[in-house]
Amino acid sequence: MNILNTTISNIQAPDLNFYRAARERLRNQARPSGSLGMLEDIAARMAGIFGTLDVRLNNKAIVTCAGDHGVCAEGVSLFSSEVTYQMVHNFVNGGASINVLGRHAGARVYVADFGVNRDFEPDLPIFHKKVNKGTKNFAKGPAMTRNEAIQSIESGIEVFRELQIQKAVDILGTGDMGIGNTTPSTAIIAVYSKMKVAELAGRGTGIDDEGLEKKIRVIETGLELNRPDPDDPIDILSKVGGFEIGGLCGLVLGAAASGIPVVCDGLISTAGALLACEIAPPAVKYLFASHNSYEIGHRFMLKHLGLEPLLDMKLRLGEGTGSALAMEIIDAATRALCEIKTFDEVAIKDEQ
Amino acid sequence: MNILNTTISNIQAPDLNFYRAARERLRNQARPSGSLGMLEDIAARMAGIFGTLDVRLNNKAIVTCAGDHGVCAEGVSLFSSEVTYQMVHNFVNGGASINVLGRHAGARVYVADFGVNRDFEPDLPIFHKKVNKGTKNFAKGPAMTRNEAIQSIESGIEVFRELQIQKAVDILGTGDMGIGNTTPSTAIIAVYSKMKVAELAGRGTGIDDEGLEKKIRVIETGLELNRPDPDDPIDILSKVGGFEIGGLCGLVLGAAASGIPVVCDGLISTAGALLACEIAPPAVKYLFASHNSYEIGHRFMLKHLGLEPLLDMKLRLGEGTGSALAMEIIDAATRALCEIKTFDEVAIKDEQ
Numbered sequence: 001m002n003i004l005n006t007t008i009s010n011i012q013a014p015d016l017n018f019y020r021a022a023r024e025r026l027r028n029q030a031r032p033s034g035s036l037g038m039l040e041d042i043a044a045r046m047a048g049i050f051g052t053l054d055v056r057l058n059n060k061a062i063v064t065c066a067g068d069h070g071v072c073a074e075g076v077s078l079f080s081s082e083v084t085y086q087m088v089h090n091f092v093n094g095g096a097s098i099n100v101l102g103r104h105a106g107a108r109v110y111v112a113d114f115g116v117n118r119d120f121e122p123d124l125p126i127f128h129k130k131v132n133k134g135t136k137n138f139a140k141g142p143a144m145t146r147n148e149a150i151q152s153i154e155s156g157i158e159v160f161r162e163l164q165i166q167k168a169v170d171i172l173g174t175g176d177m178g179i180g181n182t183t184p185s186t187a188i189i190a191v192y193s194k195m196k197v198a199e200l201a202g203r204g205t206g207i208d209d210e211g212l213e214k215k216i217r218v219i220e221t222g223l224e225l226n227r228p229d230p231d232d233p234i235d236i237l238s239k240v241g242g243f244e245i246g247g248l249c250g251l252v253l254g255a256a257a258s259g260i261p262v263v264c265d266g267l268i269s270t271a272g273a274l275l276a277c278e279i280a281p282p283a284v285k286y287l288f289a290s291h292n293s294y295e296i297g298h299r300f301m302l303k304h305l306g307l308e309p310l311l312d313m314k315l316r317l318g319e320g321t322g323s324a325l326a327m328e329i330i331d332a333a334t335r336a337l338c339e340i341k342t343f344d345e346v347a348i349k350d351e352q
Numbered sequence: 353m354n355i356l357n358t359t360i361s362n363i364q365a366p367d368l369n370f371y372r373a374a375r376e377r378l379r380n381q382a383r384p385s386g387s388l389g390m391l392e393d394i395a396a397r398m399a400g401i402f403g404t405l406d407v408r409l410n411n412k413a414i415v416t417c418a419g420d421h422g423v424c425a426e427g428v429s430l431f432s433s434e435v436t437y438q439m440v441h442n443f444v445n446g447g448a449s450i451n452v453l454g455r456h457a458g459a460r461v462y463v464a465d466f467g468v469n470r471d472f473e474p475d476l477p478i479f480h481k482k483v484n485k486g487t488k489n490f491a492k493g494p495a496m497t498r499n500e501a502i503q504s505i506e507s508g509i510e511v512f513r514e515l516q517i518q519k520a521v522d523i524l525g526t527g528d529m530g531i532g533n534t535t536p537s538t539a540i541i542a543v544y545s546k547m548k549v550a551e552l553a554g555r556g557t558g559i560d561d562e563g564l565e566k567k568i569r570v571i572e573t574g575l576e577l578n579r580p581d582p583d584d585p586i587d588i589l590s591k592v593g594g595f596e597i598g599g600l601c602g603l604v605l606g607a608a609a610s611g612i613p614v615v616c617d618g619l620i621s622t623a624g625a626l627l628a629c630e631i632a633p634p635a636v637k638y639l640f641a642s643h644n645s646y647e648i649g650h651r652f653m654l655k656h657l658g659l660e661p662l663l664d665m666k667l668r669l670g671e672g673t674g675s676a677l678a679m680e681i682i683d684a685a686t687r688a689l690c691e692i693k694t695f696d697e698v699a700i701k702d703e704q
Contacts, residue, residue, distance in 0.1 A: 030442060031449050032430075032557035036673070037646065037666025078384075086700045090382060095693035097383050103691075104684045205384035294389065312664055313681075314389025321388070328680050329665075332456045339455075341447035348438045 003154040004250075008280045010257035019048030028342040038308065042288070042330055043337035049261050049286060055334040060107035060327055061163055062173035062320040063127075063251055064091055064098055065156070065272075067115035067244030068134035069180035070143065074218045077180040078205045081134065084179045085118045091177070091319075092125060098175055098319035105324040105331075107173060112159050114152050115243025116178075127162065129155035131243045135184070138222040138240045143184065149238035149246055153279075156250020156272075157257075164258065172255045173290075173327055175320020176268035178244045180204075182295060185271035187219045187240035189297040191228050192274065192304060202267070202295035202316075233278040241275075248272025249279070256283040263323040263330065266293035266315065270301045277305060290326030291315050355506040356602075360632045362609035371400030380694040390660065394640070394682055395689035401613050401638060407522075407686040412459035412679055413515055414525035414672040415479075415603055416443055416450055417508070417624075419467035419596030420486035421532035422495065426570045429532040430557045433486065436531045437470045443529070443671075444477060450527055450671035457676040457683075459525060464511050466504050467595025468530075479514065481507035483595045487536070490574040490592045495536065501590035501598055505631075508602020508624075509609075516610065524607045525642075525679055527672020528620035530596045532556075534647060537623035539571045539592035541649040543580050544626065544656060554619070554647035554668075585630040593627075600624025601631070608635040615675040615682065618645035618667065622653045629657060642678030643667050 022044040027033050034040065046055045066088050068081045090096040091111045102109035112127035113120060117134035120126065131152045135143035144152070163169050182204035190197050197219045203212055219240075226239035237246050248264075249272040255262045256276070264273045264287060277284040289302050291311035302309055310326045374396040379385055386392065398407045418440050420433045442448040443463045454461035464479035465472060469486035472478065483504045487495035496504070515521050534556035542549050549571045555564055571592075578591035589598050600616075601624040607614045608628070616625045616639060629636040641654050643663035654661055662678045 029449070030439070030447070031669050031671075034558070035667065035669035036449065037668065039665060039667070083700060086698070087382070090693065090698045090700065093698070095382075095691075095698055097381070097388065097688065097692045100687050100691040101684055104687050206386070310665070313391060313662070315387065315391070316389065317383050317387035319383075325681065325684060328684075329677065332453055332677060332680075335452050335456050336449065339447075339452040340449045341442065346438070346442045346445070346447055348435060348442065 001150060003157055004150060007157050007253050007257045011280045011282045013282050014048035014285050015051045016048060018051050019044050022047035022053055022337055025053060025342065026337060029340045030343045030346050030348050036336060039333040039336055042333040046261065046334050047337060049259060054338045057170045057331045057334060059168045059170045060105060061110060061169045062098065062102050062107045062175055062323055063110045063112055063159060064175040064177055064320050065244035065247040066111060066113050067178045067242050068117040069178060069184060069242055070135045070137035071139055071183050071218060072180040073137050074139050076183045076215045076218055078207055079179045081117055081179050084116050084177055087177050088113065088116060088126065096319060097317055097321050098324065101321050101324035105327045107324055107327060112247055114155055114247035127159045129159060129247065131155065135242055138226060139218050142226055142239045143241055144238050146234060146238045149234050149241065152243045152246025153250040156247035157254040160251050160254030169260055171261050171263065171327060172251065173263045173320050173323030174248050174251055174269040175265045175323055176244055176248060176318045178242060181242050181268050183215055183219060184240055184242045184245060185268045186297050187222055188236055188271045189300055190219060190223060191230050191236050193300045200297040202297065233275045237275055245272045249275040252276035252283055252287065253280055256286040261286050261288060263288045263290050263326050265290055265320050265322045266318055267295040267298045268318055270298060274301050274305060288326065288330060290322035353502060355509055356502060359509050359605050359609045363632045363634045365634050366400035366637050367403045368400060370403050371396050374399035374405055374689055377405060377694065378689060381692045382695045382698050382700050388688060391685040391688055394685040398613065398686050399689060401611060406690045409522045409683045409686060411520045411522045412457060413462060413521045414450065414454050414459045414527055414675055415462045415464055415511060416527040416529055416672050417596035417599040418463060418465050419530040419594050420469040421530060421536060421594055422487045422489035423491055423535050423570060424532040425489050426491050428535045428567045428570055430559055431531045433469055433531050436468050436529055439529050440465065440468060440478065448671060449669055449673050450676065453673050453676035457679045459676060459679060464599055466507055466599035479511045481511060481599065483507065487594055490578060491570050494578055494591045495593055496590050498586060498590045501586050504595045504598025505602040508599035509606040512603050512606030521612055523613050523615065523679060524603065525615045525672050525675030526600050526603055526621040527617045527675055528596055528600060528670045530594060533594050533596065533620050535567055535571060536592055536594045536597060537620045538649050539574055540588055540623045541652055542571060542575060543582050543588050545652045552649040585627045589627055597624045601627040604628035604635055604639065605632055608638040613638050613640060615640045615642050615678050617642055617672050617674045618670055619647040619650045620670055622650060626653050626657060640678065640682060642674035
């Protein structure tokens with residue numbers, strides 16, 4: 001708990017003075033006031049986070065967090081758990097979706113294993129943070145122990161620290177890979193939203209009506225059996241969560257403690273971020289929601305966190321693909337704040 | 353009419369075989385089918401347009417089209433027409449919003465004068481295509497003659513041709529600068545939508561309730577007085593349009609005739625694109641809508657054209673700023689199609 005507690009206590013709210021100075025500059029730029037819409041909100045938040053109007057995102061990093069899920073034994077996914085292991089190799093080889101979109105965004109893409117159910121070669125260039133080989137089936141008991149839940153979060157914090165040691169990180173994108181992981185994510189959302197599982201559950205990788213019914217029953221069973229405490233994020237993570245969800249939570253905490261913004265991807269990354277913000281509420285000030293996932297439960301989380309998604313392109317892939325796309329928009333917003341001249345600077349009289 | 357007619361006859365539908373091959377590859381990529389949402393639609397359309405699955409957007413160009421509007425005499429804008437002239441210099445000097453966002457997107461930004469009401473120095477590095485020094489006030493009579501309307505469209509076609517002579521263009525973004533130009537754009541939309549002007553008109557650069565009332569009355573007056581023929585796009589342009597709107601129309605026609613995709617910006621650019629697609633319906637196959645403008649009439653046009661906007665970020669600036677942001681997404685989509693490996697390529701068994 002030492003790493004976790006220290007990290008939580010290091011998370012401080014961004015600088016309101018720079019936020020306000022950014023708003024002032026945006027208002028004075030030679031264009032109609034407010035005309036850059038959400039770009040202005042992003043730019044002002046980034047100025048507050050970095051304490052400057054000239055934010056430079058030279059070092060973008062995306063961490064794709066992998067883990068397996070015992071609940072897959074219930075048949076909640078179209079794909080077998082084996083695919084998680086295979087996809088980790090695909091990430092390392094650079095041929096997966098996140099590699100392509102990460103490259104396009106100028107971001108380095110890293111992979112972290114928090115709980116894939118097969119061993120990796122120790123020299124595979126990933127963050128080796130395996131807590132256990134897959135969670136237990138939460139339809140039969142808790143997904144993991146409380147200690148494992150804490151370990152997964154602290155491992156996420158460590159990944160962020162190790163990233164920073166390797167090279168500066170100016171913005172972090174989070175992403176996930178874990179066959180079956182919309183099921184634990186939806187369970188977490190159900191705890192917080194108090195909505196019916198049937199109103200929250202989506203089709204994940206593309207299950208049919210029958211599969212969806214099964215998924216809903218499995219989540220309901222898991223919640224009834226394990227009774228996660230809505231006031232204890234770590235209890236929720238341990239009862240119905242996942243190792244990579246703990247890792248995603250830790251990454252948000254680690255970045256926020258270092259004053260670095262985090263762009264979270266879709267359902268699973270946002271579930272990790274939600275836990276982080278329940279553990280340490282000021283962390284939300286460092287958080288950007290990359291997109292509006294096609295998954296239903298995602299909307300509840302964004303509303304709960306008070307975040308407006310940057311994109312709405314019917315993405316439902318994960319891996320950090322939404323984060324990669326959104327990073328380009330955030331980068332553009334910082335340039336807009338810094339480089340668009342004011343009416344005074346270009347000597348145009350503002351008639352307003 | 354010679355340039356216009358030749359251009360129209362050169363516009364051909366993109367290659368359906370490459371569109372289908374792209375869909376096939378996207379389906380086989382190592383990720384859940386359909387999980388990249390709108391990126392997949394974009395990528396497949398681009399493959400059809402270019403006749404290859406490996407589309408490279410090395411040469412991005414944005415043309416910001418400037419013109420002035422006699423209808424400003426009615427007080428429909430917060431800014432004076434003088435600002436159009438000043439902003440053209442701001443564009444040339446690189447300090448305006450479109451310069452910043454264009455740079456970020458890796459696009460060259462050009463400015464074309466189709467009808468600013470002051471003369472520019474002949475050596476100013478812009479496209480000098482002035483049809484006339486501002487349109488006439490359409491609340492008192494037609495905005496321009498029919499010949500001027502045709503000239504403005506043909507000038508837009510010429511700008512695209514001259515761009516291509518200077519350097520290859522792989523994708524064109526359109527943008528506008530013209531104080532008061534949401535008023536003619538809304539008039540054009542009113543003709544096509546047959547909706548009430550009061551249901552279409554927006555606040556442009558930010559006019560108040562009284563200003564909005566005035567704008568609605570002015571457009572209603574212009575439509576009653578000039579009676580543009582809904583079946584004749586050139587008549588509409590001449591009666592209630594603008595020179596830069598004609599130029600924007602011509603740019604779309606010129607690009608489509610060369611098989612080059614066009615990303616259009618918000619209300620004004622889309623009004624120009626709408627006229628282009630009314631003149632030559634296959635042009636729509638080359639068109640991408642960058643964003644959902646805050647302006648109400650914009651939604652009608654996108655629906656009418658059958659285009660889904662890529663972004664929805666409450667932008668209402670113009671200049672091509674939405675086009676610049678959307679180009680980065682389109683570029684990412686083309687990389688996704690080409691570079692994300694298939695299940696076969698990475699030897700992962702697709703369980704679907």
